[in-house]
Amino acid sequence: MVEDQIVDGTLGEDERAPSTNELAAFSRINPATAAKGVNLLVDKGVLYKQRGIGMFVAPGARDRVLAERREVFADRFVAPLLEEARKLGLPPDDVARLIRERASRTPH
Incomplete structure (x- = not known):
């Protein structure tokens, strides 16, 4: 909190x-x-x-908390995402494109 x-x-x-x-x-x-x-x-x-x-x-x-949370985010979400993409044969550029497409459809 x-x-x-x-x-x-x-x-x-x-x-x-x-x-x-x-x-x-x-x-x-x-x-x-x-x-x-x-x-x-x-x-x-x-x-x-x-x-x-x-x-x-x-x-x-604030900078320390953000840095720690980014690291945790990368470990919890990005690493598994990249591992699954590797299994599917999706290169990082395709993963980034998919993320951008989904982000554009999701209100911020």
Whole structure:
């Protein structure tokens, strides 16, 4: 949820992020679970702690989140797509053409 807010611009750099308790209450999860999630974001350099004040969005967080999500997208979707295309004998240019054709028929 926090990463989504960073990506869509709801949370900007150096803005205060929701606290662990706020996240736990909103998501109806255990505060310890919310704390683990927040700590993962700190470890990834997406959030930083200001002692006694709270968590804040780190400079460059949006770029880091987008880069990670692109990599995950490539692993989960593009790699299997290319593997299936290889099995079908479709070269990458044909795959790209198919994607462009489908994209033009799909509203954005």
